[in-house]
Amino acid sequence: MEQDNYELVAKAQRGDRSSFDDLVRINKDKMFALVYRMTGNRDVALDLLQETFFTAFKELKRFRGDAHFSSWLYRIAFNRAVNHLRRQKLLSFIPISKMGKLEPSYDMPDNPGLGELNSAIEKAVGSLPPKQKMIFTLRFYEQLPFKEISMISGKSESAIKTNYQKAIEKLRKQLQDFR
Protein backbone atom coordinates (compact mmCIF):
# COMPACT_ATOMS: atom_id res chain seq x y z
CA MET A 1 0.00 0.00 0.00
CA GLU A 2 2.64 2.52 1.09
CA GLN A 3 4.83 1.44 -1.81
CA ASP A 4 1.97 2.25 -4.17
CA ASN A 5 1.54 5.53 -2.37
CA TYR A 6 5.20 6.47 -2.84
CA GLU A 7 5.17 5.82 -6.56
CA LEU A 8 1.95 7.72 -6.99
CA VAL A 9 3.22 10.58 -4.82
CA ALA A 10 6.35 10.87 -6.96
CA LYS A 11 4.23 11.04 -10.12
CA ALA A 12 1.74 13.44 -8.56
CA GLN A 13 4.58 15.69 -7.45
CA ARG A 14 5.69 15.87 -11.07
CA GLY A 15 2.21 17.15 -11.92
CA ASP A 16 0.43 13.93 -12.87
CA ARG A 17 -3.15 14.64 -11.89
CA SER A 18 -4.43 11.07 -12.36
CA SER A 19 -1.84 9.82 -9.83
CA PHE A 20 -3.18 12.31 -7.31
CA ASP A 21 -6.71 11.05 -7.98
CA ASP A 22 -5.47 7.51 -7.33
CA LEU A 23 -3.95 8.65 -4.03
CA VAL A 24 -7.29 10.14 -3.08
CA ARG A 25 -9.07 6.90 -3.98
CA ILE A 26 -6.62 4.73 -2.02
CA ASN A 27 -6.69 6.83 1.15
CA LYS A 28 -10.27 8.10 1.22
CA ASP A 29 -11.73 5.42 3.52
CA LYS A 30 -9.01 5.68 6.17
CA MET A 31 -9.19 9.47 6.25
CA PHE A 32 -12.96 9.47 6.26
CA ALA A 33 -13.05 7.01 9.17
CA LEU A 34 -10.76 9.29 11.19
CA VAL A 35 -12.60 12.56 10.54
CA TYR A 36 -15.98 10.90 10.96
CA ARG A 37 -15.01 9.38 14.31
CA MET A 38 -13.56 12.69 15.41
CA THR A 39 -16.53 14.85 14.45
CA GLY A 40 -19.39 12.34 14.67
CA ASN A 41 -21.11 14.07 11.78
CA ARG A 42 -21.21 12.63 8.29
CA ASP A 43 -21.63 15.90 6.36
CA VAL A 44 -18.90 17.62 8.32
CA ALA A 45 -16.65 14.60 7.83
CA LEU A 46 -17.21 14.74 4.05
CA ASP A 47 -16.34 18.45 3.99
CA LEU A 48 -13.24 17.84 6.08
CA LEU A 49 -12.22 14.99 3.80
CA GLN A 50 -12.46 17.27 0.79
CA GLU A 51 -10.45 19.98 2.58
CA THR A 52 -7.85 17.41 3.59
CA PHE A 53 -7.26 16.31 0.01
CA PHE A 54 -7.28 19.87 -1.28
CA THR A 55 -4.65 20.85 1.29
CA ALA A 56 -2.67 17.75 0.34
CA PHE A 57 -2.80 18.79 -3.32
CA LYS A 58 -1.54 22.29 -2.53
CA GLU A 59 1.21 21.09 -0.21
CA LEU A 60 2.21 17.95 -2.10
CA LYS A 61 5.52 19.42 -3.27
CA ARG A 62 6.50 19.90 0.38
CA PHE A 63 6.05 16.22 1.21
CA ARG A 64 9.59 14.87 1.48
CA GLY A 65 8.79 11.24 2.10
CA ASP A 66 10.23 11.19 5.65
CA ALA A 67 7.03 9.49 6.86
CA HIS A 68 4.35 7.37 5.23
CA PHE A 69 2.16 9.38 2.88
CA SER A 70 -0.90 8.16 4.80
CA SER A 71 0.65 9.46 8.05
CA TRP A 72 1.12 12.84 6.41
CA LEU A 73 -2.50 12.78 5.28
CA TYR A 74 -3.64 11.71 8.75
CA ARG A 75 -1.88 14.73 10.17
CA ILE A 76 -3.63 17.09 7.77
CA ALA A 77 -7.00 15.42 8.44
CA PHE A 78 -6.42 15.56 12.19
CA ASN A 79 -5.51 19.26 12.09
CA ARG A 80 -8.57 20.00 10.00
CA ALA A 81 -10.81 18.09 12.36
CA VAL A 82 -9.33 19.75 15.44
CA ASN A 83 -9.78 23.20 13.87
CA HIS A 84 -13.39 22.34 13.14
CA LEU A 85 -13.99 21.13 16.70
CA ARG A 86 -12.38 24.29 18.08
CA ARG A 87 -14.62 26.47 15.92
CA GLN A 88 -17.62 24.44 17.00
CA LYS A 89 -16.64 24.81 20.63
CA LEU A 90 -16.28 28.55 20.14
CA LEU A 91 -19.70 28.73 18.46
CA SER A 92 -21.26 26.89 21.38
CA PHE A 93 -20.53 29.97 23.51
CA ILE A 94 -22.51 32.23 21.18
CA PRO A 95 -26.17 32.54 22.25
CA ILE A 96 -28.55 30.77 19.87
CA SER A 97 -30.42 34.01 19.12
CA LYS A 98 -27.22 35.44 17.60
CA MET A 99 -26.58 32.39 15.46
CA GLY A 100 -29.70 32.76 13.36
CA LYS A 101 -31.86 29.88 12.29
CA LEU A 102 -30.45 26.51 13.23
CA GLU A 103 -30.03 24.00 10.45
CA PRO A 104 -31.65 20.61 10.92
CA SER A 105 -29.23 17.96 12.09
CA TYR A 106 -28.14 15.40 9.53
CA ASP A 107 -26.17 13.54 12.13
CA MET A 108 -27.94 10.28 11.48
CA PRO A 109 -26.37 6.88 11.86
CA ASP A 110 -25.29 5.14 8.65
CA ASN A 111 -27.67 2.31 9.29
CA PRO A 112 -31.07 3.05 10.87
CA GLY A 113 -31.14 -0.42 12.40
CA LEU A 114 -27.89 0.14 14.16
CA GLY A 115 -27.84 -1.46 17.56
CA GLU A 116 -27.83 0.25 20.90
CA LEU A 117 -24.29 -0.90 21.50
CA ASN A 118 -23.07 0.72 18.31
CA SER A 119 -24.67 4.02 19.30
CA ALA A 120 -23.17 3.71 22.76
CA ILE A 121 -19.73 3.09 21.27
CA GLU A 122 -20.07 6.10 18.98
CA LYS A 123 -21.22 8.21 21.90
CA ALA A 124 -18.42 6.97 24.14
CA VAL A 125 -15.75 7.51 21.50
CA GLY A 126 -17.30 10.87 20.67
CA SER A 127 -17.02 12.00 24.27
CA LEU A 128 -13.23 11.61 24.28
CA PRO A 129 -11.10 14.76 23.93
CA PRO A 130 -9.97 15.30 20.30
CA LYS A 131 -6.41 14.12 20.83
CA GLN A 132 -7.45 10.96 22.66
CA LYS A 133 -10.10 10.35 20.03
CA MET A 134 -7.50 10.52 17.30
CA ILE A 135 -5.02 8.35 19.18
CA PHE A 136 -7.69 5.79 19.96
CA THR A 137 -8.97 5.71 16.36
CA LEU A 138 -5.53 5.37 14.83
CA ARG A 139 -4.41 2.73 17.31
CA PHE A 140 -7.54 0.67 17.82
CA TYR A 141 -9.20 0.84 14.42
CA GLU A 142 -6.30 1.55 12.09
CA GLN A 143 -3.81 -0.57 14.09
CA LEU A 144 -1.02 1.96 13.64
CA PRO A 145 2.12 1.56 15.77
CA PHE A 146 2.54 4.08 18.58
CA LYS A 147 5.64 5.41 16.87
CA GLU A 148 3.69 6.35 13.77
CA ILE A 149 0.91 7.95 15.81
CA SER A 150 3.60 9.91 17.62
CA MET A 151 4.86 11.19 14.24
CA ILE A 152 1.36 12.10 13.13
CA SER A 153 0.44 13.98 16.28
CA GLY A 154 3.86 15.45 16.97
CA LYS A 155 3.78 14.13 20.55
CA SER A 156 6.20 11.75 22.23
CA GLU A 157 5.55 8.02 22.11
CA SER A 158 5.14 7.82 25.90
CA ALA A 159 2.58 10.66 25.81
CA ILE A 160 0.67 8.78 23.13
CA LYS A 161 0.69 5.59 25.21
CA THR A 162 -0.54 7.46 28.29
CA ASN A 163 -3.31 9.12 26.28
CA TYR A 164 -4.31 5.80 24.78
CA GLN A 165 -4.50 4.21 28.22
CA LYS A 166 -6.63 7.12 29.46
CA ALA A 167 -8.94 6.77 26.46
CA ILE A 168 -9.33 3.03 27.10
CA GLU A 169 -10.12 3.66 30.75
CA LYS A 170 -12.79 6.21 29.86
CA LEU A 171 -14.35 3.90 27.28
CA ARG A 172 -14.26 0.99 29.70
CA LYS A 173 -16.14 3.04 32.30
CA GLN A 174 -18.67 4.34 29.80
CA LEU A 175 -19.37 0.97 28.26
CA GLN A 176 -19.47 -1.11 31.44
CA ASP A 177 -23.30 -1.24 31.34
CA PHE A 178 -23.06 -3.47 28.30
CA ARG A 179 -21.26 -6.20 30.18
Next chain:
Amino acid sequence: MDCQQVKRSLSEKIGALGLNLSEKEHIHICADCRIYYERLMELDKYLKCGTTPIIKETEFATIQKKLDEKIGRYQNRALYFYHLSVRYGISLTAVILLLIVSLIGKSGKDIYQSKPADHYDTLLTLIDEETIDEQYIEAVVNGYVQTYGINSGEMLIGDLTPGELEYLKSEIKAGDIFL
Protein backbone atom coordinates in the same frame (compact mmCIF):
# COMPACT_ATOMS: atom_id res chain seq x y z
CA MET B 1 6.16 -7.39 36.68
CA ASP B 2 3.99 -5.26 38.95
CA CYS B 3 0.26 -4.78 38.48
CA GLN B 4 0.56 -1.16 37.34
CA GLN B 5 3.02 -2.14 34.67
CA VAL B 6 0.87 -5.04 33.48
CA LYS B 7 -2.29 -2.93 33.35
CA ARG B 8 -0.53 -0.24 31.39
CA SER B 9 0.90 -2.77 29.02
CA LEU B 10 -2.50 -4.44 28.56
CA SER B 11 -4.19 -1.12 27.88
CA GLU B 12 -1.63 -0.37 25.22
CA LYS B 13 -2.37 -3.67 23.56
CA ILE B 14 -6.12 -3.36 23.30
CA GLY B 15 -7.08 -3.58 19.69
CA ALA B 16 -4.19 -5.93 19.07
CA LEU B 17 -4.22 -8.03 22.19
CA GLY B 18 -1.43 -10.50 22.49
CA LEU B 19 0.26 -11.30 25.75
CA ASN B 20 3.92 -12.00 26.23
CA LEU B 21 5.10 -14.73 28.57
CA SER B 22 5.71 -12.54 31.64
CA GLU B 23 2.26 -10.95 31.24
CA LYS B 24 0.63 -14.36 30.93
CA GLU B 25 2.40 -15.56 34.08
CA HIS B 26 1.35 -12.44 35.97
CA ILE B 27 -2.29 -12.74 34.92
CA HIS B 28 -2.25 -16.36 35.96
CA ILE B 29 -1.26 -15.50 39.51
CA CYS B 30 -2.87 -12.04 39.95
CA ALA B 31 -6.68 -12.05 40.17
CA ASP B 32 -6.95 -8.25 39.94
CA CYS B 33 -5.00 -8.09 36.70
CA ARG B 34 -6.88 -11.11 35.35
CA ILE B 35 -10.21 -9.30 35.87
CA TYR B 36 -8.74 -6.17 34.30
CA TYR B 37 -7.59 -8.21 31.31
CA GLU B 38 -10.99 -9.89 30.91
CA ARG B 39 -12.70 -6.49 30.98
CA LEU B 40 -10.32 -5.21 28.36
CA MET B 41 -11.07 -8.26 26.22
CA GLU B 42 -14.77 -7.49 26.54
CA LEU B 43 -14.23 -3.86 25.68
CA ASP B 44 -12.14 -4.92 22.72
CA LYS B 45 -14.96 -7.16 21.55
CA TYR B 46 -17.57 -4.41 22.00
CA LEU B 47 -15.55 -1.75 20.29
CA LYS B 48 -14.97 -4.03 17.34
CA CYS B 49 -18.75 -4.45 17.03
CA GLY B 50 -18.98 -0.83 16.00
CA THR B 51 -19.39 -0.34 12.28
CA THR B 52 -16.55 1.20 10.35
CA PRO B 53 -17.68 4.43 8.75
CA ILE B 54 -17.43 3.94 5.03
CA ILE B 55 -17.79 6.63 2.43
CA LYS B 56 -20.50 5.85 -0.10
CA GLU B 57 -19.75 5.89 -3.83
CA THR B 58 -22.22 8.72 -4.44
CA GLU B 59 -20.66 10.76 -1.64
CA PHE B 60 -17.20 10.12 -3.01
CA ALA B 61 -18.30 11.15 -6.50
CA THR B 62 -19.60 14.44 -5.07
CA ILE B 63 -16.37 14.99 -3.18
CA GLN B 64 -14.31 14.27 -6.26
CA LYS B 65 -16.36 16.71 -8.30
CA LYS B 66 -15.99 19.45 -5.70
CA LEU B 67 -12.29 18.68 -5.35
CA ASP B 68 -11.84 18.91 -9.12
CA GLU B 69 -13.54 22.30 -9.16
CA LYS B 70 -11.47 23.54 -6.26
CA ILE B 71 -8.21 22.30 -7.76
CA GLY B 72 -9.19 23.77 -11.14
CA ARG B 73 -9.84 27.16 -9.56
CA TYR B 74 -6.62 26.93 -7.60
CA GLN B 75 -4.58 26.05 -10.69
CA ASN B 76 -6.22 28.82 -12.74
CA ARG B 77 -5.49 31.30 -9.99
CA ALA B 78 -1.94 30.06 -9.71
CA LEU B 79 -1.56 30.34 -13.50
CA TYR B 80 -3.08 33.83 -13.47
CA PHE B 81 -0.69 34.99 -10.76
CA TYR B 82 2.18 33.37 -12.64
CA HIS B 83 1.36 35.30 -15.81
CA LEU B 84 0.78 38.43 -13.80
CA SER B 85 4.08 38.03 -12.03
CA VAL B 86 5.88 37.37 -15.34
CA ARG B 87 4.29 40.39 -17.02
CA TYR B 88 4.69 42.81 -14.14
CA GLY B 89 7.88 41.19 -12.97
CA ILE B 90 9.62 42.11 -16.23
CA SER B 91 8.30 45.68 -16.10
CA LEU B 92 9.21 46.00 -12.46
CA THR B 93 12.69 44.61 -13.05
CA ALA B 94 13.18 47.08 -15.92
CA VAL B 95 12.07 49.99 -13.75
CA ILE B 96 14.33 48.88 -10.91
CA LEU B 97 17.27 48.48 -13.29
CA LEU B 98 16.64 51.93 -14.76
CA LEU B 99 16.45 53.35 -11.28
CA ILE B 100 19.71 51.66 -10.28
CA VAL B 101 21.45 52.81 -13.49
CA SER B 102 20.22 56.38 -13.04
CA LEU B 103 21.30 56.36 -9.40
CA ILE B 104 24.76 55.08 -10.31
CA GLY B 105 25.00 57.63 -13.14
CA LYS B 106 23.91 60.42 -10.84
CA SER B 107 26.38 59.52 -8.13
CA GLY B 108 29.17 59.30 -10.79
CA LYS B 109 28.21 62.67 -12.19
CA ASP B 110 28.17 64.19 -8.74
CA ILE B 111 31.97 63.78 -8.55
CA TYR B 112 32.32 66.38 -11.31
CA GLN B 113 29.12 68.27 -10.80
CA SER B 114 29.81 69.77 -7.43
CA LYS B 115 27.89 72.93 -8.22
CA PRO B 116 24.70 73.47 -10.18
CA ALA B 117 24.90 74.83 -13.73
CA ASP B 118 23.07 78.00 -12.82
CA HIS B 119 25.87 78.87 -10.44
CA TYR B 120 28.35 79.59 -13.28
CA ASP B 121 25.82 81.57 -15.33
CA THR B 122 25.24 83.76 -12.30
CA LEU B 123 28.95 84.18 -11.76
CA LEU B 124 29.49 85.20 -15.40
CA THR B 125 27.02 88.01 -15.14
CA LEU B 126 29.03 89.38 -12.25
CA ILE B 127 32.23 89.60 -14.22
CA ASP B 128 33.45 93.13 -14.63
CA GLU B 129 34.06 93.40 -18.36
CA GLU B 130 37.06 95.68 -17.93
CA THR B 131 38.85 93.63 -15.27
CA ILE B 132 40.45 90.28 -15.97
CA ASP B 133 40.45 88.13 -12.87
CA GLU B 134 42.57 85.14 -13.89
CA GLN B 135 41.64 82.84 -11.03
CA TYR B 136 38.01 83.68 -11.45
CA ILE B 137 38.01 82.92 -15.17
CA GLU B 138 39.88 79.67 -14.55
CA ALA B 139 37.31 78.60 -11.96
CA VAL B 140 34.45 79.51 -14.27
CA VAL B 141 35.94 77.63 -17.24
CA ASN B 142 36.71 74.54 -15.20
CA GLY B 143 33.25 74.62 -13.72
CA TYR B 144 31.72 74.93 -17.17
CA VAL B 145 33.72 72.07 -18.58
CA GLN B 146 32.97 69.84 -15.61
CA THR B 147 29.30 70.67 -15.71
CA TYR B 148 28.51 70.55 -19.43
CA GLY B 149 31.32 68.40 -20.81
CA ILE B 150 34.41 69.07 -22.88
CA ASN B 151 32.59 70.75 -25.80
CA SER B 152 30.60 73.02 -23.62
CA GLY B 153 33.27 75.66 -23.74
CA GLU B 154 31.61 77.06 -26.85
CA MET B 155 28.73 78.15 -24.71
CA LEU B 156 31.16 80.26 -22.75
CA ILE B 157 32.57 82.20 -25.71
CA GLY B 158 29.60 84.48 -26.03
CA ASP B 159 29.74 85.35 -22.39
CA LEU B 160 33.37 86.47 -22.37
CA THR B 161 34.76 89.82 -23.25
CA PRO B 162 37.36 89.92 -26.07
CA GLY B 163 40.07 90.53 -23.45
CA GLU B 164 39.03 87.49 -21.44
CA LEU B 165 38.93 85.38 -24.59
CA GLU B 166 42.46 86.48 -25.49
CA TYR B 167 43.59 85.64 -21.99
CA LEU B 168 42.10 82.18 -22.25
CA LYS B 169 43.77 81.54 -25.58
CA SER B 170 47.18 82.53 -24.34
CA GLU B 171 47.22 81.46 -20.68
CA ILE B 172 44.92 78.50 -20.06
CA LYS B 173 45.42 75.14 -21.75
CA ALA B 174 41.73 74.47 -21.55
CA GLY B 175 41.36 77.50 -23.83
CA ASP B 176 42.24 75.24 -26.80
CA ILE B 177 38.69 73.98 -26.81
CA PHE B 178 37.45 77.43 -27.77
CA LEU B 179 39.45 77.51 -30.97
